[in-house]
Amino acid sequence: MTGNNFSSKMETMDKKGYTPLEIVGKREWREDFFSLFFHSPLLTSSLRSGHFLMVRDPDAPTLLSRPFSMGRLFHDEGVFELFFQVVGKGTESMARKRVGDTLSVLGPLGNPFPLEKPGRILLIAGGRGISPFLSALPVLAESKRDYSLLYGAKTARTLLFRPFLADFPVSYRTDDGSFGQRGLVVDGLSQEVDLVFACGPEKMLERVALFYKDLPTEVYLSLEERMGCGTGICYGCARKVRTDRGVEMVRVCEEGPVFEASRVVWDE
Amino acid sequence: MTGNNFSSKMETMDKKGYTPLEIVGKREWREDFFSLFFHSPLLTSSLRSGHFLMVRDPDAPTLLSRPFSMGRLFHDEGVFELFFQVVGKGTESMARKRVGDTLSVLGPLGNPFPLEKPGRILLIAGGRGISPFLSALPVLAESKRDYSLLYGAKTARTLLFRPFLADFPVSYRTDDGSFGQRGLVVDGLSQEVDLVFACGPEKMLERVALFYKDLPTEVYLSLEERMGCGTGICYGCARKVRTDRGVEMVRVCEEGPVFEASRVVWDE
Amino acid sequence: MSDLSFSIGPLRFPNPVVLASGTAGYGYELEPYIDLDLLGGFITKGIYPAPRAGNPSPRVYETPSGMLNAIGLQGIGMVRFRDEVLPFWERYKPPLGINVAGECPEDYARVVEYLDSHPRIDFYEINLSCPNVQTGGRSPSWFPEETKRILSTLRPLTKRPLIAKLSPHARSVEEIAFAAQEAGADGVSLINTFIGLAVDLKSRRPMLHNLFGGVSGPAVKPMALAMVYKVFQRVSLPILGMGGIVSGRDLLEFIVAGASGVQIGTATIVDPQAPLRILREASELLPSLGCDSLGELRGSLKPYR
């Protein structure tokens, strides 16, 4: 390729790009939940709880990539999990994939939860917001931290990963009381913690933020916003966040998805 | 469904529609040629040489269906073959399909070759134009007709189905002489026949028509034209054909694809 | 049981699925595939006074989520249409619309005058928007004055509903719809195809013999929805919305944006039974949205501010 002076440089040298990854496992859960497992020692070792990945199927009728937190990390096998719910075209087409098929994956993207911060930790998961904590729990256990997980869902059927979670300190809540305590996650919050990491529906996150607003607890939330690129170039995923310059529209993919709760502006 | 008075009628009653058919076999030939095999006793028993099918993959990024002649018919198994060359998006996506996948198929469509007409028959196939004759040959053999096939291709590599064709009277030609006689199919035409059925590139068909123009031989050509619907509704596939009203734009999918050569107007 | 009917003036359509002009032939072509009596309505291929051969092939090409066509209004002309096609339609009940085409206002008038005495005709759709005939050329519905002129010429010629079919290439489709309303139209059809081009790299030829063609299909759905919503905000005429409808969900989105009924075009080309599937899907979906009738959904879009 001539026409420029840099023909000797490889376009991918030192640069991050989409990688085709083979699906090495698939699990169909209840209620339109699925897990896909990918082999990539590199990604598996570099992903941290809170990071996300952009996933694309070049052969699918969808155009844009879709963002997903990773689920469990299987370090020995170099395998990581994506855990997702079918809600539209993109996730539908992912759910149709089979072992042996390939998807294009870009990551790790975004900023992870600061798990290393000192103090007593409460993890809060609502519904499919459990994803990032599937990799956080083993890390916290291994480093012998004082931590626990509060995990809520609509009903026992969608309270997934219970065998995996059995090794960790978890308290469960369901809206209908079909498993664990009856009631919303936000009704089970404890003041006796120094750090809170939460992931789940926007309404839940807002109520978590409100609960700890005037307490000394540091609260970090993993936020979602519909994304275009996931790479910070399209400004499609911005939301109101307090910065040095005041309140600004800040990109969830680049400056997030994990934000300090005190910086988040909840106005709609 | 109310809002009309016919809610009791099933929408598909007595009507022809796309049917999902499972791919029960796949064969990859050389040079981007593929065969897919479908199980459908109904279609297999109703398809005649010259008929075509519209094929669609609802999950593929392509929108319109693509037309294909069927290849071999395996009556005992109720299986028919589609034999195709990858030339663009639609055929690419078909070539990616695997055994067990499903495609939507509509047919039989169009008008077949009138094999039942009396007289000595010459079949002429150019390249992938062999398709319709893969089902015609066994019919002609069984009914003990006086017939032969003239089959030409660019080179031996693309002269396919030779083991299958070994049971029938076939003479081969290749442009480069790598198998059979060297030269074009149109150089091997015989005047000593009453009926000619030809399928292949437009240029070949035009030269076949020209060769027999002033002879008593009846010539039928299977024509191709880019199609929208394949069902006669869009008028996308029309070409100039002599009719009772003079020269008209006539639909290849509905009035063809097999036309009497003397009716075809070659003006471009 | 929910009510899927809608009306344009005195004319009642049993359900919202009307087949779009040029994508379902004259009707009889579809008979092997669907029971035409289940349709909400049918609009014929464009009818010119004289027969037309249309363009040479290739006339169609697939584009990303869409198709490009330049049929060039091939047609049998109004005389054969009356003699050969209208009798066929006496066997079926759905409202029948005549898509009236022309190269000048007089063409349109001749078609309406010639056909209007026939009892089987229910309404006219005036095609002010065919982009194929003149190469990539202007269409009357790019201009409010021309839109008015043609419709005012036709208005006195018939008592049947006149529906103006508009081009998406007007600067402001709502302005044209307003002009149509002022000239006495009873409804508008939105949208006709976008002007498009596809290139064959190898031969450096256009993919269509005619050079330009009209783009239809899912690719144009967001543009069509925007235009339907804008016209709904501006004029009080019923709207037949179309552009890329391939599912019951798509259909209802057009109703939410303000359409009274819809037309199905490319989807029928893709699958002749698609219109009935779309109707079934829409009728199954409607109750799940808490609605008993299409009317409750119509124009129900709530902008954020």
Place this chain on the structure above:
Amino acid sequence: MSDLSFSIGPLRFPNPVVLASGTAGYGYELEPYIDLDLLGGFITKGIYPAPRAGNPSPRVYETPSGMLNAIGLQGIGMVRFRDEVLPFWERYKPPLGINVAGECPEDYARVVEYLDSHPRIDFYEINLSCPNVQTGGRSPSWFPEETKRILSTLRPLTKRPLIAKLSPHARSVEEIAFAAQEAGADGVSLINTFIGLAVDLKSRRPMLHNLFGGVSGPAVKPMALAMVYKVFQRVSLPILGMGGIVSGRDLLEFIVAGASGVQIGTATIVDPQAPLRILREASELLPSLGCDSLGELRGSLKPYR
């Protein structure tokens, strides 16, 4: 080795792959993904005089073979742009274009006046076509007079090339391009996004907070190609063609239709390395078409008649 360069006036672009405004940020956002020095050129997000917050989210949505966006021209304004972004670009060589945005002619003029003394700027792309700012509203490039007025105001302010970026919603884009040429523009960029709408059936809300958005991506490619070809036939200005280019094949189709270079937008959003893949594909494809340079291919489309 084939020559992929092209020029707009005195300005030489090393290759035809220019990144489109708003789809590649200010440039530094892409640094982790590609070597910016390999690009044919780069056009910044739209620069307004003052910083802008843009629209609330959701701002993007996927449509069939395309996307809908209503970022609302979020931006840091010309002062921070000059202080924070232009120094970054001194480390890279590709031609840098400033996409100049405004709500009135004075806005455009202020941006050009403020930035023009900076040596790193190579050209201006005047955005006469953003459909998002006013809700579904008119844009200057729908009207020849407004197009001329803005460009004539800017022409005396800079010696650098001025490229007019046009809306696809003008009745006749070639007429607008002609007006731009008369007003002294050095080139035209075709096309900006189409106005579109997507509906969330369940909530009956628009899918974008802003209601309307701009449609881009493969869905609009046939329309974009048609406009490039029409403008190429009508004016002598170089054209930067865009709209749905996702492969080297797409790129060369725009050149055949008459574009001098192209811009890549949505493809970069889909995959930040896509621009370099597209460049590689095009450079590999060119010799197979029997061409040594882009120039040989430019405008080589041969209509059938």
